[in-house]
Amino acid sequence: MTTKSHGKHGDFAIEAKGLVKRFKSGKAYVEVLKKVDFDARHGDLTMVMGPSGSGKSTLIAALSGLLRPEEGRVDTLDVDDLWKLSSGKIDKFRLDHCGFIFQGFNLFPALTALQQVETVLKFQGLTPAAAKKRATLALEEVGLKPRLHQRPSALSGGEKQRVAIARALAKDPQILFADEPTSALDGENGQIVIRLLRRAASEHGAAVICVTHDPRLEEWADRVIKIEDGIIIDDQRRTPNPNATLASHH
Ligand SMILES: Nc1ncnc2c1ncn2[C@@H]1O[C@H](COP(=O)(O)OP(=O)(O)OP(=O)(O)O)[C@@H](O)[C@H]1O
Numbered sequence: 001m002t003t004k005s006h007g008k009h010g011d012f013a014i015e016a017k018g019l020v021k022r023f024k025s026g027k028a029y030v031e032v033l034k035k036v037d038f039d040a041r042h043g044d045l046t047m048v049m050g051p052s053g054s055g056k057s058t059l060i061a062a063l064s065g066l067l068r069p070e071e072g073r074v075d076t077l078d079v080d081d082l083w084k085l086s087s088g089k090i091d092k093f094r095l096d097h098c099g100f101i102f103q104g105f106n107l108f109p110a111l112t113a114l115q116q117v118e119t120v121l122k123f124q125g126l127t128p129a130a131a132k133k134r135a136t137l138a139l140e141e142v143g144l145k146p147r148l149h150q151r152p153s154a155l156s157g158g159e160k161q162r163v164a165i166a167r168a169l170a171k172d173p174q175i176l177f178a179d180e181p182t183s184a185l186d187g188e189n190g191q192i193v194i195r196l197l198r199r200a201a202s203e204h205g206a207a208v209i210c211v212t213h214d215p216r217l218e219e220w221a222d223r224v225i226k227i228e229d230g231i232i233i234d235d236q237r238r239t240p241n242p243n244a245t246l247a248s249h250h
Pocket of ligand 1 (some may be wrong): 022023024050051052053054055056058059198
C-alpha cells in the first residue's frame with residue numbers, strides 16, 4: 001500500500017549524484033549521462049528540457065529504478081541508494097511511490113477507462129470495492145466522468161492521456177514522472193494535461209518531473225533544468241503561472 005505521509009513541500013524527494021550511463025555502440029561505448037547530479041523537491045513541477053538524444057529519458061529511467069546506471073547513486077524518499085536494493089524491492093518502490101505518464105499513453109486496449117485505473121490499485125492491494133471508488137474519483141478529477149466505461153478505441157488522444165494521468169494519480173504518488181506528456185496532443189488538451197501536473201505538485205505535494213521539448217510548458221514550472229549531451233547545463237528556479245494558456249499547435 002502507498003504510505004500517505006508525503007514529504008513536505010520543499011523537501012527533497014530525489015537526490016542523485018554522479019550518474020553515469022553508457023550504451024554500447026558497435027565496439028565503442030557512448031556515454032549518455034556524464035556524472036549527472038540531480039535533485040527534485042516535493043511540491044515542485046520540475047521540467048527537464050533538452051534536445052533529442054540529450055539523455056532526458058535515460059535520466060528518468062535511472063532515477064526511477066528502470067535502468068541501472070554504471071556509476072552514481074539515487075537517494076529517494078526514505079531509501080538510501082535505490083540501486084543497492086534487490087530488483088524486487090526496486091519494483092515495489094516504484095509501484096508504491098511513483099507514477100508514470102508517457103507520450104504513448106500505454107493503455108490496455110481491452111479495458112475500459114475505469115478498469116485501467118482499477119487494475120493498478122488492485123495490484124497495490126486495494127479491495128475491488130475500494131479500487132473502484134478511488135478509480136472513479138481519479139477519473140472524475142480529470143474530467144472523465146462521462147467516459148468511465150469507454151475503451152481506448154472510443155477515446156480521443158486527449159482523453160486517453162487523461163486516463164493515463166488518472167491512473168498515475170489515483171495512487172497518490174509521491175513522485176510523478178512524465179516523459180513528453182503533451183507532445184501527441186493539441187494545445188487545448190496539452191493545457192489540460194499540464195494543469196493536472198501542476199495541480200499534482202501544488203495540491204498533492206508530489207515531486208513532478210516532466211521531460212519535454214516544448215518550451216511553452218516552462219510557464220507552469222517551478223524549476224527548469226536543461227540538459228545537453230548528458231550534462232546539466234542550466235538549472236533555474238522560477239515562479240509558475242498556473243493560469244497560463246497554451247496556444248494550439250494547429
Ligand atoms: N538502450 C539503448 N541502447 C543504446 N543506445 C541508447 C539506448 N537508449 C538510449 N540510447 C541512446 O542514448 C542517447 C540518449 O537517449 P535518450 O532517449 O535518453 O535521449 P532524450 O533526450 O530522451 O531524447 P528524445 O528527446 O529524443 O526522447 C541517444 O543517443 C540514444 O540513441
